[in-house]
Amino acid sequence: MLKAERHRVILNEVAIHNRILLTDISEVLNVSVDTVRRDVTQLDAEKKLQKVHGGAVALGYVNNTGEHDKVYALNEKGQIAKKALGLLENGNVIIIHGGTTCLELARMIPSNISLTCFTLSLPVAVELCKKPKLEVIMIGGTMAKESQIASGGSAIHDLMNIKVDYSFIGTGYVDVNFGLTEFDYESVQVKRAVVNASKTPVLLTISEKLNSRNRYKTCELSDIDVMITELDPSDEKLREFKDSGIKIY
Amino acid sequence: MLKAERHRVILNEVAIHNRILLTDISEVLNVSVDTVRRDVTQLDAEKKLQKVHGGAVALGYVNNTGEHDKVYALNEKGQIAKKALGLLENGNVIIIHGGTTCLELARMIPSNISLTCFTLSLPVAVELCKKPKLEVIMIGGTMAKESQIASGGSAIHDLMNIKVDYSFIGTGYVDVNFGLTEFDYESVQVKRAVVNASKTPVLLTISEKLNSRNRYKTCELSDIDVMITELDPSDEKLREFKDSGIKIY
């Protein structure tokens, strides 16, 4: 492996996570910690990141918590993505549908995990291609221009022929009684196919969308196994969802 | 093996994989590492790639920002794309395969033309999605990480079920007698399917690649209807290609 390749991986990791540990990178790149340290030292000298004890942080990144903790404040979607990643194990086969929360999930997949990832989203596919240890399979179809997500009969047909461990989807609207709904009929059909193609469908949604609905139904809430929001699972807003029997993280 | 041939192989490998190891290339080309090193040194001096310890990387690889203007021979590729666009009429259905020349074509499609565009390339698809009047259809499959182009049985199967007006493909190598060839077997199969899926296959290639060849054949030159280079069609270098009966623009 060339030094330039390692540097690229390191910079990408820093860009995504703001902070990296030398030991983690060492594992990902299959080189000694010493080598990673030398790389980081060089990148620091080139002003491409800032070297800190035990690792490196993005330039201009300040830990304003005042503590030396390893957990930094993430936005809502980052928090959701992090929880979702906790479900995954090496060797899993998953579908990542699309949308901003799913994109965050794709970005935050650790470089050292091995997965087979299907996706219908161009931006998600681009992110997945950056991870050395993933097998990436794009499910094609007619592209929705703004969302850059494939849909249509071809995409649905492809989905009908696979069964994966987990699928991760977002939704426009979710309600305990009305289930997952959308404004757009086309995306409802594709998402339903995604749900059916996985043993464990996982809904990623910010709490803002709870208790809202629209005209087309993707599926019932009970068709989903796990719902992940940025809230603490004990939050009162999640009460009736929890009562419905779905797992909440 | 002539020096020019080695240079072509090296540049193509860098274009596809973003990086090469001198030792790998030495083995592939059956020449000493010294020779490969000298070749790479020369190509580096010609600003066609960047030499690094142990190998070489694509231009713009190290500083991974603003990559587009670092593409080799961007001017020539722009000229090629412009000529290719002259073929198109409103309502045409086309396939744009992938690679930097095809990407340039996608970028330069005027926003007032209506087309249905199939593609196997993520970056091409992203560009096409920016054009309001296009219908964009991504052909999915297993993604090649570096080139971000779909391949595999699923992609080929999808291609076998369509017949479009024009297809636009690049090639690693092209020769009057040996036709279009590649170093990589996987991409040969997909490109062949693209050619077969179109009434008028169009080859886009910079003149540098003329009279070069490698081990796997995509198709004969006669399977291609139109070849477009940055040269004037009357250029002497194109003589024997013209004699073969293919249209040259």
Added chain:
DNA sequence: TTTTAATTTGCAAAATATCGAAATTTTAAA
């Protein structure tokens, strides 16, 4: 404080680069 983890330093092995001479191939002229 103690304990643990990370860094520094020096070093040796491995990989890569450089240089010059010999061998080979290519080119051009006879």
Added chain:
DNA sequence: TTTAAAATTTCGATATTTTGCAAATTAAAA
């Protein structure tokens, strides 16, 4: 075609760079 000159390539010897390891030192955490 043959031959000689030129260019290119290979090989060996020697430098340089890179890498991983371990002991001593320093910094962080409990």
